[in-house]
Amino acid sequence: MASIDSHAHVASPQFDEDRPAIAARAAAAGVRWVEIGTDLQGSRRVIEIAAEFPSSIIGATVGVHPSDVGELTAEAWEELEQLMHHERVVAVGEVGLDFWHEPYDREAQVSALRQFVALAARQRVPLVFHVRSGKDHDAHAAMLDFLHSLPKEQRPRGVMHTFSGTWEQGEAYLALGLHLSISGVVTFKNAPDMQAVAERAPLERLLIETDCPFLAPEPYRGKRNEPAYVHYVGAKIADLRGISVEEVAAATEANTLALFGKN
Numbered sequence: 112m113a114s115i116d117s118h119a120h121v122a123s124p125q126f127d128e129d130r131p132a133i134a135a136r137a138a139a140a141g142v143r144w145v146e147i148g149t150d151l152q153g154s155r156r157v158i159e160i161a162a163e164f165p166s167s168i169i170g171a172t173v174g175v176h177p178s179d180v181g182e183l184t185a186e187a188w189e190e191l192e193q194l195m196h197h198e199r200v201v202a203v204g205e206v207g208l209d210f211w212h213e214p215y216d217r218e219a220q221v222s223a224l225r226q227f228v229a230l231a232a233r234q235r236v237p238l239v240f241h242v243r244s245g246k247d248h249d250a251h252a253a254m255l256d257f258l259h260s261l262p263k264e265q266r267p268r269g270v271m272h273t274f275s276g277t278w279e280q281g282e283a284y285l286a287l288g289l290h291l292s293i294s295g296v297v298t299f300k301n302a303p304d305m306q307a308v309a310e311r312a313p314l315e316r317l318l319i320e321t322d323c324p325f326l327a328p329e330p331y332r333g334k335r336n337e338p339a340y341v342h343y344v345g346a347k348i349a350d351l352r353g354i355s356v357e358e359v360a361a362a363t364e365a366n367t368l369a370l371f372g373k374n
Contacts, residue, residue, distance in 0.1 A: 112141050112342070112356070112357055112360050113141045113142075113360065113361075114140075114141060114142050114143075114319065114341050114342060114364055115143050115169065115319075115363065116137075116142055116143070116145070116319070116320055117272075117292050117318040117319060117320045117363075117367045118144075118145060118147050118205075118239065118272045118273070118292060118294075118318075118322050119144040119145065119320070119321055119323050120146070120147055120149070120325075121133055121160060121164075121168075121338065122153060122157045122160045123324055125324040126324065134167045136338075136339045137167055137337070138167060139339070140339040142338045142339055142341055142342070143167055144169070144321075144341075145168070145169055145171070145201065146160055146161050146170070146172070147171075147205055148172050148174050148175075148204070149174065149175065149179075150176060151175065151187050151190060154174065154191065157171040157172065158173075158200065161199040162199060167338075168199075169201070169367070169371065170199055170200065170201030170202070171197075171199050172201065173191055173195055173203060173204075174203050174227065175206060175227075176205060176206075176209065177206065177207050177209040177215075177220045177223065177241060178215065180220055180222075180223035181216060191230065192233075195234045195236070196234075200236070201236060201237075201371040202236050202237045202239050202269070202371055203227050203231040203237075203238045204238055204241070205241040205272060206223070206227040206238060206239070206240065206241065207240040207241040207242045207254065208220050208224065208242050208243075208253055209241060209242075209243045210245035210248040210250045211243045211244065211245050211250075215245075217253070228265070228267050231267055231269075236371075236372070237267065237268040237269040237270065237370055238267050239269060239270055240254070240269055240270065240289075242254045242271060242275070244275070251275075251277075255280065255284070255287075259287075266288070268289070268370070269289055269290070269370075270289065270290040270318055271284050271290070271291050271292060272292045272294075272322070273294040273320065273326065274291040274292060274293065274305065275296070275304070275305065276304070277304050278304065278307045281308045285313070285316055289316075290317070290318055290366065291308060291312055291317055291318070292317070292318040292319065293305065293308070293309050293317060293318070293319050293320070293344055293348060294319075294321065294326050294328075294344065295321060295322075295327055295336065295344055296326055296328075297328075297347050297348065298328040298329040298332075298343055298344065298347045299329065309348045309352070310351040310352055314352070314354075314359070315362060316366065317348070317362070318367050319341055319345050319348065319359070319363045320344070321337065321338055321340055322336065323335070323337050323338060324336050324337070327340060328340055328344055329343065330343075331343075342360075345359040345360050
């Protein structure tokens, strides 16, 4: 059964000792993945990893995590733009708003996000959005405000990775034409909001992901995650929706390929 993990960090140092084995286990499980950049150096690295494992990785992304955008110089922006021209790059990401790590500079994050949206538009690729709320600050509300502030013709294509908002916020993203990606958190007992989204969102707008090495699903919770485990995410969604695992795998694979222009 083929599946695509739409968001993985196999370039992470946590995989330096056994990366080929990770790719082999994913292949044995019928899983390919999208390799995600999180900073300038990491964006260079994911392109290298995508070239190293061409049959496993459908593409790489170039981006800077919102918590790190204060480090972006004019030279860094120029290099990010150049990296976008690599044949293995399929999206801008992960980029967005993160109010969890304090202190944070909301103005700097929004400014960088605006530039990343423009970069994606110039390159005609989608975005992979990272949105994480803080204890007292709702990043999803801020992201929706930002997206609604854009002229309709400038609103981007993309996916809300490891979607963590409410069903109402999920509906708002869907209304903007965006996809929602479900992670291993959906398998946790204390994840009713994500389970509601996984159950109610249109199947043709869902993606599945590991966000490895983080967020390992049950029964591996607390351990290092890897792309092969994305099947547990699909199985939980199938259970919630009362459909077959094969139907979820086929739909999310098709959705991922279509979003990242790999059909």
